[in-house]
Amino acid sequence: MSNAHADDSFESAPRRVEGTTRTSHWQKRLRRRYAAEKRFQAYGIIAICLGISFLVVLFSSIIGNALPAFTEARIKLEVHLDQGDLGIKDPSDEGELLRAYYLKPVREALKKVIPPADRAERKDLYGLLSVNADAKVRQMVLSDPTVLGTTQTVWVLASGDVDVMMKGIIGRDVPEERRQINDRQLAWMDQLVEQGLLEQKFNTTLFTAAASAEPEAAGVGAALVGSLMMMGVVLILTLPIGVAAAVYLEEFAPVNWFTDLIEVNINNLAAVPSIVFGLLGLAVFINFMELPRAAPLIGGMVLTLMTLPTVIIATRAALKAVPPSIREAALGVGASKMQSIFHHVLPLAGPGILTSIIIGLAQALGETAPLLMIGMVAFVVDHPSTPLDAATALPVQIYMWSGLPERGFVARTSAAIVVLLGFLIIMNASAVWLRRKFERRW
Secondary structure, eight states, X not given: OHHHHHHHHHHHHHHHHHHHHHHHHHHHHHHHHHHHHHHHHHHHHHHHHHHHHHHHHHHHHHHHHHGGGGEXXXXXXXXXXXXXXXXXXXXXXXXXXXXXXXXHHHHHHHHHHSOOSSHHHHHHHHTTBOTTTTHHHHHHHHHOGGGTTSEEEEEEEXXXXXXXXXXXXXXXXXXXXXXXXXXXXXXXXXHHHHXXXXXXXXXXXXXXXXXXXXXXXXOSHHHHHHHHHHHHHHHHHHHHHHHHHHHIIIIIOOSSHHHHHHHHHHHHHTTSOHHHHHHHHIIIIIIITOOOXXXXXHHHHHHHHHHHHHHHHHHHXXXXXXXXXXXXXXXHTTOOHHHHIIIIIHHHHHHHHHHHHHHHHHHHHTOOHHHHHTTTTSOOOSOOOSTTSOOOOHHHHHHHHHTOOOTHHHHHHHHHHHHHHHHHHHHHHHHHHHHHHHOOOO
């Protein structure tokens, strides 16, 4: 008995050792698995932090460069609007009011504040004023011709060189030969500041003016109007065409090789570079159909071609998200297939369709390459009044300003980027809000 018990103990010992060895082996594997999982999570957190840091640096750089553009230097003058000096004979003639030389009374008003001693001083004094310093006076007379013959207090636009000096973009310690403002003009600026006649005002010109060769007179007003016109064209064309195509492909189209070919092509078109659509618009709309170049109508049609695949794909996804039981219930109570789709499926898919339209518009709003191909890179100094007038768009305006050498256009470019980003953020945020507000969860 004692020998048998000893033999059993001897045989069970290796089993216990073997079981302990296997347990430790699996514990090591589990520890390695958990460690790998923690490393993966750490890599993800690091990637997110890097992405956020890059965004912070990017937005900080853009906003930091853009802030000076939201203010402008203006000079307060008492301008006497003498009808004879302006060359106006008939104040009721709007054309004559437009052609009047409004810069003369502005210069005369400045000479009363700082009398120049000779021609050289007079030239330097006029250099404090922008070439568009008369814009405020012209607008005042056009809106109310009865101001002729009176003296009005007007904050006129200072030159871009005065503006960059006021904002500290060019330091006062820079030698005179290396800056556009000489010491005499700098002394006059200090005199005007002490008298409260030279101040930084909110830059309304940035949002109302059109393109200009002078940075202090340039704005995104005409580009905003052109972009809004194009977005209107895109919305009018994309909404019915995109939704109708998606409804047909998802609900009515037979499953065969032809519809499969159409679906494959739509998916491929969603990935085609945008400049290809610009080439298509140039060949078809301008060269073949001979439509006017640089018109918002043509730009909207080109952007519609680019946006349609995205809208069709997103709309089909919204239709698929509606449960089949909705269709079956409608058909079960006697509705036709058309009635079940338009009375039940489409309203339930509405939030998803609306989101796809807004995202498509946001994508079209930020496009530049296709618009360059159809000539919307033109220098447009007037606001377009119809979709057939020459116009530009906000992304194209940013592209043009980025290539100009003047310091003032650096801030203008960043400010235009901020405006464009603001529109894109608003559109995407509204899409998310509308989807969450009206979406039904099944």
